[in-house]
Each structure stands twice: as structure tokens, then as C-alpha cells.
Amino acid sequence: MPPRVFLTTPPLNMAETPLQYHRPLAPLGIAYLGAMLEDRYSGGAWSQYVEKRVQGKVAHPYASCGVVRALDNMRLSFYGQYSYERLRSQIADHATGAKEDELFIGLSVLSDGMHDARRMLIKLRREFPRAKIVVGGPHATFFPDDFYSVPERREGPLADFVVRNEGELAILGIVEGKFDTPADLERNAHRYGINPHACTYHDDYRVIDGGQYAAPAAGFGAHVLDALPPPAYFLFEDESGSLPYEPDRRYGLQAPAANINSSRGCPHKCTFCTIPMLVPGYRTLSAQRILQLMEFLSVQYGVQSIFFREDNFIYEGGTIAGSRWNDVEDFCKELKKRLPDMKWAIEARADNLVQPTPSGPSRIAHLADAGLTGIYVGVESASDAMLKLYVKGSTVNTMSEAIQACGSHNVAVVTTVCYGDPDIFLRRDYPLIDDADDHYKFNLIEQRERILGETRAFLDHHEIPLERREEYALVGIPVSAIYKLLDRERVKFPALVESVDTESRYLYPKGFRWWANAIYDLKRRVRPYVSYDYRPPI
Structure with a gap:
């Protein structure tokens, strides 16, 4: 049975400043992660579909392999429609038929979203206790040890994996079970372009440095x-198939x-x-x-x-x-x-x-x-x-x-x-x-x-x-x-x-x-x- 991966974002948090750059735009960070997973488990079907669609060789909607699903809570909260219950229900629906430990929940977090992210992670940990929770985004990059219930004492981990920097390569190794232990990481990191010496493990709290995708030495x-697949826009379609x-x-x-x-x-x-x-x-x-x-x-x-x-x-x-x-x-x-x-x-x-x-x-x-x-x-x-x-x-x-x-x-x-x-x-x-x-x-x-x-x-x-x-x-x-x-x-x-x-x-x-x-x-x-x-x- 292939894994099930659910990618999402916290709702908006306007903080003290009305950060007007938060507009309802497709979250392309998780769209790229979704595309990497979709191509991996579909044999490259998503990238092939995009190419053929542009060439006029296909006209039907894209049929996902079913491994990855997403929910854009930033867009929903922008219009006052965010609901944790909707998120929980969609995750549970996506996990139907899979073993509990085959479910991965990924959350991309900006620093100004940490208040809601923490509340969300506490509920997700309680309601999906055997799911592997993966956190990434800017806050994870700068403060990878913040995702505990009590960060200053490293008590109550709210994530199984924290991904620093970019996640397109790291997410594949995580979902494929190649980074579960320090020995696994040492054995497999090079296959995914990961530097094992930049990663840290604290019991079951794993910090993976994904690096910068294809970054050249010259800058x-x-x-x-x-080299990346096209972003998985299909993850954010509405019921009519529109964006x-x-x-x-x-x-x-x-x-x-x-x-x-x-x-x-x-x-x-x-x-x-x-x-x-x-x-x-x-x-x-x-x-x-x-x-x-x-x-x-x-x-x-x-x-x-x-x-x-x-x-x-x-x-x-x-x-x-x-x-x-x-x-x-x-x-x-x-x-x-x-x-x-x-x-x-x-x-x-x-x-x-x-x-x-x-x-x-x-x-x-x-x-x-x-x-x-x-x-x-x-x-x-x-x-x-x-x-x-x-x-x-x-x-x-x-x-x-x-x-x-x-x-x-x-x-x-x-x-x-x-x-x-x-x-x-x-x-x-x-x-x-x-x-x-x-x-x-x-x-x-x-x-x-x-x-x-x-x-x-x-x-x-x-x-x-x-x-x-x-x-x-x-x-x-x-x-x-x-x-x-x-x-x-x-x-x-x-x-x-x-x-x-x-x-x-x-x-x-x-x-x-x-x-x-x-x-x-x-x-x-x-x-x-x-x-x-x-x-x-x-």
C-alpha cells in the first residue's frame, strides 16, 4: 500500500502588522512538494501530463495517483472560512484504507503563523497519534527546535521531522522511510542530496536540512x-476543477x-x-x-x-x-x-x-x-x-x-x-x-x-x-x-x-x-x- 501524504498550511495570522502580502495565492511551496511525491509514485505521470496538455495531446482532467492531497488554509482563513474540523475530516478521509503509520501530515509554517500552527499541531498529534508529522517553512528553517509543547525543555515533540531550508528532496526520503534513524540517514542521505552532518536527531525528533535545491557554488x-516538476496545481482545484x-x-x-x-x-x-x-x-x-x-x-x-x-x-x-x-x-x-x-x-x-x-x-x-x-x-x-x-x-x-x-x-x-x-x-x-x-x-x-x-x-x-x-x-x-x-x-x-x-x-x-x-x-x-x-x- 503506498503512503498517504496530506500537505497543508496554518490559517493566516496578521500579527501586529497587517501583512498585506498575504493574499489568496496558491501555496507553491507545498505545491512543489506535492509534485515531487506525485511524480515519484505515479512514474512521472504529472510532469508528462503537463507536457502533453500544452502540446494538445490530452484534454481530460488529471487523475492523481492518490498519494498526496492538500488544503490551503491560508486562502480559507483570508475569507473567514478556515475550520480545523474540515482539515481533520479531509485528513481522515485521505487516510482511509491506509495503515495509521503510513499517513504523513506536512505543515509549512511562516513565523507569523506559529500561534495557529502550534494549536493545529497539538490537535493533529492527539487525533492522529501514529501519523508522522513533518514541519517545514521559514520558521522551521530558523528555529527548528520550536516544535515542542515546551520548546525550552524539549518536551512533548509536536513533529516527527522538521525540515530546514527547502524540502523537495527531503520529503521523498522521509516518506520512503529512509531517514527514520541516524543509521538510516547516514546510509541514505547522499541518495537524496542531503548532508547528514547538517541534520540532528533528538530521540524521535529529527531535524533534516534539505539545503537549497540545485544551488550552485557561485550563487x-x-x-x-x-529540474523540478511543475507545481501540483491540481491539489488546489475546487469542485468544478477550477483554481x-x-x-x-x-x-x-x-x-x-x-x-x-x-x-x-x-x-x-x-x-x-x-x-x-x-x-x-x-x-x-x-x-x-x-x-x-x-x-x-x-x-x-x-x-x-x-x-x-x-x-x-x-x-x-x-x-x-x-x-x-x-x-x-x-x-x-x-x-x-x-x-x-x-x-x-x-x-x-x-x-x-x-x-x-x-x-x-x-x-x-x-x-x-x-x-x-x-x-x-x-x-x-x-x-x-x-x-x-x-x-x-x-x-x-x-x-x-x-x-x-x-x-x-x-x-x-x-x-x-x-x-x-x-x-x-x-x-x-x-x-x-x-x-x-x-x-x-x-x-x-x-x-x-x-x-x-x-x-x-x-x-x-x-x-x-x-x-x-x-x-x-x-x-x-x-x-x-x-x-x-x-x-x-x-x-x-x-x-x-x-x-x-x-x-x-x-x-x-x-x-x-x-x-x-x-x-x-x-x-x-x-x-x-x-x-x-x-x-x-x-
């Missing part, structure tokens, strides 16, 4: 992600819609960002692979819009050598031929958007000519001094140039802005922090109001509508540079941090409450902004 891995994901219409996208990750990593130095630590280097899909996925989504689900939900669609100029622009240019040329009516949006840095091309149109012109309708740009501040403290690598003038270029080609811009006290970045100023000192408080409030006023004036000047402004109060997100700095210094300088969420590990720096009151309505939980009114069927 820039062009097209290495082509139940609405577009973000702020970007000019339209339904039906889907999302693709065509790259992994963003090797820049932004101090508020965790990605350089979570996903070192930069790896990509080829233009041909991206187009295959887009054509599949178009013919299979009627998709008319794609959001490339990744940290940097056009990489150049970061901490490693390399540029993706030639691939992006080839992609644009082919997209115009093969899917001329497809709308799409990306996330990109302003400095990458305004880089000159050797000849002909600008980069924005190339993108817009191929159907690009929107870009998510991290402006972060209209203060060059703050951009330097953020180590953003761009200037206010560069931000302005990029936004104006987008406007001239009718490309919608959704901006992010990050507000925080300047002196939390300056260790030499820590001894001067004193809220009881009226002079200090006066100067600090003056700084805050100037930064807020300059930034909102910048957004007004560039006619960024309110719904396209994502404004945040700075939070120390594990394990960003600012998080590590605050965590290291807060014992000696306790005034640096207003509060600590011991579950998510988020650090809320001094000034958070002031900034939050300036930009959020904290009298209620703030839902992410969406520019459409949509409620999926339960």
Missing part, C-alpha cells in the same frame, strides 16, 4: 529550477488568475528583509519553462492573469555576479507570440527597472509590450537617509524614475513603505535613547513626522492611490539584519524593543506603537486590502 543558478484564486486587481489583472514562482532568492542587503538569509543566492526557471507553465495554466484552467509572486523577478546588481535581464527579454519576445493576451505582474527593484538596455526600448517598455500590467516596487521611504539605513541600494530619485517610467507605459505600481525610528539602526546612538528625556523625545517626534510627511508627499506627487500603498511599521522579522541587531543588543539596551512575541519570535522595536497608530487602525484587526468583493464557496 547564481540560471535555469537550475527547470479558486482571484486576481489582485490593483495590478490590472483579471480572472481567472494564478501565480508562478520563476525564481528563488534576492541577494541584496535590505536590513528589514529575511530573504537573503532564508534563500541565499539566486536561482531561476528558464524562459521556456515559465512559458510552459503559463500555457498549461491557460489551457487547463482558462487563466488570463499571472502574478509572479517572488522576491525579485529581474535580478541584477546584488551581492553575487549575474543578471537575469537577457532571459527576461527572451521571455517577453516569446510571450508575445504564444500568449499575446495574457496579463501579468511582477515584483521588482526600482534600480533593476531603470537599467539601460544596449539598444532599443527601455526595460519597462519591453515588459509592457509583452503584457505586463503591474509591478510591486519596494519604495520603503522618501528619505535617502532612511534608504541608506535600510541598505536598500537605491535612492529616492531612482524610485521616482522607476515609478514615472511605469506610468508612462500604463503599468500600475503597488508600493511598499517601511517606517521605523532611524536610531535603532545606529548602535552608537543606543546609549542616548531615553524616553524620559524631553529633548530626545522632541527630536525623535520631529524626525518621525518629517519621514512620514516626506514619504506620503512622495506618494501623493507620484499619484499612487491609497489602495496601492502598503505601509508598514518596521518589525524585526526573524532573522533579518535588523532582527539580529535588536536581538543581540536588547539585553544591554532594553529600550530598543517595545515587545517580543515569544511564539513567532517577532521583535517589535521602539517606536512601533507610534508608527502603528500613525498608519494603522489598531482598534481592530486589519484585513489585507483587496480591490474586489469575492467569497468562495465553502
Whole structure:
């Protein structure tokens, strides 16, 4: 009897900050895990189906081999429809006919989802006592020993396996029973691309380091992600066989819609960002692979819009050598031929958007000519001094140039802005922090109001509508540079941090409450902004 694997996510937790990047998008992390398992137990049927569907050789829906199933609780909770009972029922249904110890339950956890993840894991452990529970995701990568009932004493393990970093190879070894004991790991790790010396075992609590899939030593891995199977989108179909994901219409996208990750990593130095630590280097899909996925989504689900939900669609100029622009240019040329009516949006840095091309149109012109309708740009501040403290690598003038270029080609811009006290970045100023000192408080409030006023004036000047402004109060997100700095210094300088969420590990720096009151309505939980009114069927 083949194993049964159920993959899922915790519901959303908006934490103190309305993290508006949480939109109802297909969770492609577990979609790739599902694809690896599906191909393994179906003899490659899923990958073959996608290829044949694009070629027009098959028209029937995909018939899964039945090993893997999934539930996207982030999407359900976005619409207020999450139910643990639904999750429990679907897991039990999927396990029907299998032995209890042949059931694997996989949970991908962001740090801001740890509160609900812990509650979920406690219930799953109680109700499926012989199932093997596998936890992965960013929080597992940074804090692999957090998945106990009492983490500080390592009591009551809530998971059998914790996967650090990426899980496409690790999940196969886990499900095939090749990593159950240290001896098993030592004997089998090389077959799955796992370094056994990076893994740790504490009785029945196993931490497996999955590494970075196909990561080259040089850091820039062009097209290495082509070796992965297509994400298992079929796991998230609704009862009609459609993908139940609405577009973000702020970007000019339209339904039906889907999302693709065509790259992994963003090797820049932004101090508020965790990605350089979570996903070192930069790896990509080829233009041909991206187009295959887009054509599949178009013919299979009627998709008319794609959001490339990744940290940097056009990489150049970061901490490693390399540029993706030639691939992006080839992609644009082919997209115009093969899917001329497809709308799409990306996330990109302003400095990458305004880089000159050797000849002909600008980069924005190339993108817009191929159907690009929107870009998510991290402006972060209209203060060059703050951009330097953020180590953003761009200037206010560069931000302005990029936004104006987008406007001239009718490309919608959704901006992010990050507000925080300047002196939390300056260790030499820590001894001067004193809220009881009226002079200090006066100067600090003056700084805050100037930064807020300059930034909102910048957004007004560039006619960024309110719904396209994502404004945040700075939070120390594990394990960003600012998080590590605050965590290291807060014992000696306790005034640096207003509060600590011991579950998510988020650090809320001094000034958070002031900034939050300036930009959020904290009298209620703030839902992410969406520019459409949509409620999926339960």
C-alpha cells in the first residue's frame, strides 16, 4: 500500500502588522512538494501530463495517483472560512484504507503563523497519534527546535521531522522511510542530496536540512529550477476543477488568475528583509519553462492573469555576479507570440527597472509590450537617509524614475513603505535613547513626522492611490539584519524593543506603537486590502 501524504498550511495570522502580502495565492511551496511525491509514485505521470496538455495531446482532467492531497488554509482563513474540523475530516478521509503509520501530515509554517500552527499541531498529534508529522517553512528553517509543547525543555515533540531550508528532496526520503534513524540517514542521505552532518536527531525528533535545491557554488543558478516538476496545481482545484484564486486587481489583472514562482532568492542587503538569509543566492526557471507553465495554466484552467509572486523577478546588481535581464527579454519576445493576451505582474527593484538596455526600448517598455500590467516596487521611504539605513541600494530619485517610467507605459505600481525610528539602526546612538528625556523625545517626534510627511508627499506627487500603498511599521522579522541587531543588543539596551512575541519570535522595536497608530487602525484587526468583493464557496 503506498503512503498517504496530506500537505497543508496554518490559517493566516496578521500579527501586529497587517501583512498585506498575504493574499489568496496558491501555496507553491507545498505545491512543489506535492509534485515531487506525485511524480515519484505515479512514474512521472504529472510532469508528462503537463507536457502533453500544452502540446494538445490530452484534454481530460488529471487523475492523481492518490498519494498526496492538500488544503490551503491560508486562502480559507483570508475569507473567514478556515475550520480545523474540515482539515481533520479531509485528513481522515485521505487516510482511509491506509495503515495509521503510513499517513504523513506536512505543515509549512511562516513565523507569523506559529500561534495557529502550534494549536493545529497539538490537535493533529492527539487525533492522529501514529501519523508522522513533518514541519517545514521559514520558521522551521530558523528555529527548528520550536516544535515542542515546551520548546525550552524539549518536551512533548509536536513533529516527527522538521525540515530546514527547502524540502523537495527531503520529503521523498522521509516518506520512503529512509531517514527514520541516524543509521538510516547516514546510509541514505547522499541518495537524496542531503548532508547528514547538517541534520540532528533528538530521540524521535529529527531535524533534516534539505539545503537549497540545485544551488550552485557561485550563487547564481540560471535555469537550475527547470529540474523540478511543475507545481501540483491540481491539489488546489475546487469542485468544478477550477483554481479558486482571484486576481489582485490593483495590478490590472483579471480572472481567472494564478501565480508562478520563476525564481528563488534576492541577494541584496535590505536590513528589514529575511530573504537573503532564508534563500541565499539566486536561482531561476528558464524562459521556456515559465512559458510552459503559463500555457498549461491557460489551457487547463482558462487563466488570463499571472502574478509572479517572488522576491525579485529581474535580478541584477546584488551581492553575487549575474543578471537575469537577457532571459527576461527572451521571455517577453516569446510571450508575445504564444500568449499575446495574457496579463501579468511582477515584483521588482526600482534600480533593476531603470537599467539601460544596449539598444532599443527601455526595460519597462519591453515588459509592457509583452503584457505586463503591474509591478510591486519596494519604495520603503522618501528619505535617502532612511534608504541608506535600510541598505536598500537605491535612492529616492531612482524610485521616482522607476515609478514615472511605469506610468508612462500604463503599468500600475503597488508600493511598499517601511517606517521605523532611524536610531535603532545606529548602535552608537543606543546609549542616548531615553524616553524620559524631553529633548530626545522632541527630536525623535520631529524626525518621525518629517519621514512620514516626506514619504506620503512622495506618494501623493507620484499619484499612487491609497489602495496601492502598503505601509508598514518596521518589525524585526526573524532573522533579518535588523532582527539580529535588536536581538543581540536588547539585553544591554532594553529600550530598543517595545515587545517580543515569544511564539513567532517577532521583535517589535521602539517606536512601533507610534508608527502603528500613525498608519494603522489598531482598534481592530486589519484585513489585507483587496480591490474586489469575492467569497468562495465553502
